[in-house]
Amino acid sequence: MVRTKAQISKEDQSPKLTRSGKNAVNKKKNTSSSKSKTYDEDVQKTVADSKPQFFDHWLMKSEPDSRFEKGVDMKFSIDDLVKEANSTACWDGVRNYEARNLLRDQMKKNQKAFFYHSNCKQPGIVGIVKIIKEGYPDYTQFDRTDAHFDASSNLDAPKWYMVDVKFVRKTKRLIGLQELKKLHLDHAKSSPKGVLHNLSLFTRSRLSVQPLTKEQFEFILKLEDQDKENN
Template identity: 65%
Template sequence: MSRLRTFVRNGPPAREFFVIQSFFLQCSEFYGSDHFDLHRYNVPILVLPSQPLLLHLSGMAPKMRTRGTTRTLQSSNDEETKTNAHSEDSPLEVGQAVRGKRKGTGKQESSKAKKSPVQPQYCHWLMKSEPESRLENGIDVKFGIEDLKTLPNQTGCWDGVRNYQARNFMRDMKEGQHAFFYHSNCKEPGIAGVMKIVKESYVDHTQFDKKDVHYDASSKADNPKWSMVDVQFERMLKRFIPLSELKKIHLQHKAKGGSLNGMALFTRARLSVQPLTSEEFEFVLSLEDNDPL
C-alpha cells in the first residue's frame, strides 16, 4: 500500500487516502500528462512526471494562500517520515509545528531554571543532650559528655532523635566530621566539648523497643523511620561556652554582621541536631581562648 497524505491549508482538517499500487499500474497509460478520476474515492488526481501526487478533495475549491503557508513539497519518503514523526500532531504547517515545539521546550527550560538552589553541604554539627537526670516513663534520660567519656572506647550511639529534620541532618553526617557536644535542658546550657562522627547513619533500634522511652509504634522494621550515628569523645573545650555568651555574640553579629549571624542555635533553636558552617564552627572554637563576655 502506498500512503499519500493531503494537506488542505486554511480549511478543514486534512484527510488521508490509501491507494492500491496495482490500480496505478492499470492506469499507467495516464502517467505523465492526463487527469483521471478515482471513482472509488470520488477524488480527482493530477499525476505529474517525477513529482509527488497532489490530492484535492472533490468539489472543494482551493482557498487563497496566506503569509506563512507556503511549503515545498518533498519526496514521498520524506512525507512518510514526517507523518510518522508527527502522527499525534494536527496537520498544521511544518513551520508552525516546529515553532510550537520550540515554545514548549522553552517552557521546560525555564521551569528547570526556576528549580530551588542546591542545599549547602554541611560538615560540622551541634548535637544536644541532657547532662542532668530526668525521668521519663520511669527511665532516666540523662546523657552528658561525661557519660560519653565513660563508655568503651569513649564511643556511643546517638539514639532517640524523633524529629524528621534533625534525623535528616544525621543522615547527612559523614565519618570523620566533628560536632559540638551541647548540654541542654539544664541549669546552664552550652557547649562542653568536641566529638567525632565515627559511624554514619543506620537504623535506630530504640524505635522498636517497647520498653524504651523513644519507642515508636508507627515505625515498622521493613520501613524504619528513625536513624542514628555513632559518636566518639574527642576533647573537652578549654572552657565551657554558655548559651548566654553565644546569644550576646549572635545579637551583635545580627546587628553589625558576623560569623554567628545565622547560627541555627538561634534560628532553629528547637532542633536537637543542628548544622554549622565551617566559619561558625571555627569562630565558636576560638572562643575557648578568650575571656568570657
Template identity: 40%
Template sequence: MNYWLFKSEPDVFGIDHLADRPNQTEPWDGVRNYQARNFLRDDIKTGDLVLFYHSSCKQVGIAGVAEVVREGYPDALQFNPESKYFDPKSNPDAPRWFSVDVKFRKKFKQVLSLQAIKANPDITELGIVKKGHRLSIMPVTPHEWSLLLAMTGEAL
C-alpha cells in the same frame, strides 16, 4: 568534613558520658524530628565533628566535642515497644528514625554559654541563636566552628 551541633540534656546523655569512656563509641539515638532525622540519615558522615551542647540544665552551652564514627543507621529504639522512643508505624523494612555513633574528642574546661554565643556579633545564623529554633541537630559552618572554638580558648 562537616561540622554539627548536637543538643542533649546532660542528665540523660552528656559530654561526661563520653568522657568516662573515651575509647568507646555511643549511639546518638532517640531523635524524633524529621529535619534532624534527615541530617542523621543523609548528611552526617564518618569523621564529621560535633559540638556537644548541653540543654535544659544549669549551664546551658557547648561542653565539648565528639566525632562521628558511624554514619546513619536505623535507630533500634523505634522497634522496642518498651522504649519511650518506640514508633509503632516504623518497621525494619522501612525505618523512620536514624542514629549515628559518636566518640569522645574533648571536654572543655568551661561550658561555652549560650549567652556568650549570642553576644558574638559574628554568629548570627547558627540555629541556637535564632528565636524559636528547637532542632536537636544542626549544621555549623566552618566559620562558625572556628569562632566557637576560639571562644572556648582551647584547641582541639
C-alpha cells in the same frame, strides 16, 4: 561497640545519651490535639523535604543533670560519654524529620560536632565529639518497650536514624548559651553580617542536632581561648 541511650530534652527536644544498658528516649508531654500534632508533623516533613543545604560540622545537645523518665535516669553528660567503652555511644531517639535527615543524609564519618549541655543551670558547649559511624536505623523505633517506639515504622522502611559519636576532648571552658546569644545578635546587626548571624542554636533552636558551617565552628572554637567577659 557499646551503645547507650539517647533521649529528647525536656527543654528543647534534645536527644540525650544515658548510661543504662538499654536504649530509651524521653518525650515532652503532648498537650496538643491530634489535629495539631498532625499539622506539626506535616510542617516537619515539608521542611525536611525541601532542598537541603549541606554542612560538615554540628552541634548536638544532651542533658547533664539527672531527670527520671519511667524510672530511668535520662542524664548523660560529657563525662558520662567519656566513661563509656571507647568513649563512644549512639545518638538515638531523634523524632524530628529535619534532624533525622541530617543524621541520615549529611553526617559523615570523622566530622566534628560540639557537645552541648542542655536543660541545665549553665547550658552551653562543653566539648567536641566526632562521628565514627554514619546514619543507620535507630532501633528504638522498633522496641515496643521503648519511649520512642513508632508503630508506623517498619524494618523494611525505617523512619528514624542515628549515628555513633566518640569523645574527642573537652573545651577549655564552658562556651555558654548567653555568650553565644550575644554574639549571634551582634553578628545579625553588623554590616556585613557576622558568621554567627544565622547560628542554628537560635534560628533552629528546636533541633536537637544542629548544622554548623566550618566558619561558625572555627569561630566558636576560638572562643575557648578568650575571656568570655570580653565577648
